[in-house]
Amino acid sequence: MTEVIKVAVLEDAALTVDELACACSVSTEWVIRHVEEGALECRGESESTWRFSSRDLGRARRIRDLERHFDAAPELAALVADMLEELDALRARLRRAGLM
């Protein structure tokens, strides 16, 4: 256990569509559909140049779980993900203010 593993930070090397699909255990079609419907955001113009960040990955996994656990429609899962992100942001503000 002497070898030290170097890591890449995802903000630098953002994920491709295939990598995001693999990281979420979903099909590439699932990712493409959710981007086209506006549930997921990404940088880049076309599918081959789309890139996803750490934040996008967290959102994709949340939406996937909501769809799987509750048979939620993609739009509803995206709405819940929006609300959970808002909740995260508000909790972060409370933490910064030392109130949590």
Next chain:
Amino acid sequence: MGAPVAEESGLDFKDYYATLGVGKDATAEDVKKAFRKLARKYHPDVSKEANAEARMKEVNEAYTVLSDPEKRAAYDQLGRGYQPGQDFRPPPDWDAGFEFSGARGAGGEAADFSDFFAELFGRMGAQPGRRAQGARMHMRGEDHHAKVLVELEDVFRGASRQISLRVPKVDAQGRLSLEERTLNVQIPKGLCEGQIMRLAGQGAAGIGGGATGDLLLEVHFKPHPRFRVGGRDLYMTLPIAPWEAAMGAVIAVEPPDGSVLKVRIPAGAQSGQQLRVRGRGIPSQPPGDLLLEVKVVVPPAATPRARELYETMAREFDFDPRAGMKG
């Protein structure tokens, strides 16, 4: 992370029906309903329950088995005569006669499941010739996910840290088991909360000669006694004396990198005021800022001399802190 690995001697038998709170005769619809109720109750983002995350994993595991007719039938056959918590060892070839068609839950997700689950269902989809359906993405090994807690100081200097994970491993017979794994990881300087570190080739092994998956570690900071983190910025409460607030002062502040910063407090500073020290937050690209929240601390009038000083101030100052409240 770092859950204990089962002893060689055996495993505890898990009662998935009890986990979901349904009877053995529950219909598929009953199982689904019970799961959804619990998935809401233990949703890690909103649940107020203790150990919500751990309970959610148990509920997920129970649902993965009971919602799949093949897995449920196999589990029912095996479970006859076992009590929950009883020492359990599956007989050799217990799953003969069952044809498992999917690999879902046997790969990356199994990292979240118990040793009991891995022992029972670990073989599914892992054998050559029993390939999963829709296997385009399964050719490459799955990516594994984990959250890691890092010290705030580590992202200022960069540091080498040991991280323990429980990972599924497929042996030569195609059997899957969970094993403890310790990695020495170089934490890069400038990491921010929520960012993901990718350890290439440290995920699940590929199937049919496919590439090994990656290990994705989501970064969170351990709570720090002095600093709070917001994105790239650091927040710190800076207590100052009333005379420092009134007349201004130069105060030494120690950011997590161990250096000493001299910060000028402007004359007339008030509690709640924020002072921004540019570029002294998390050393990312671009670096964040250090935000100092001024808190004026009033010394107690604990001695006759202190009391005398306060009385002089009360007499000499023409000051009404509530002037704005009148009318």
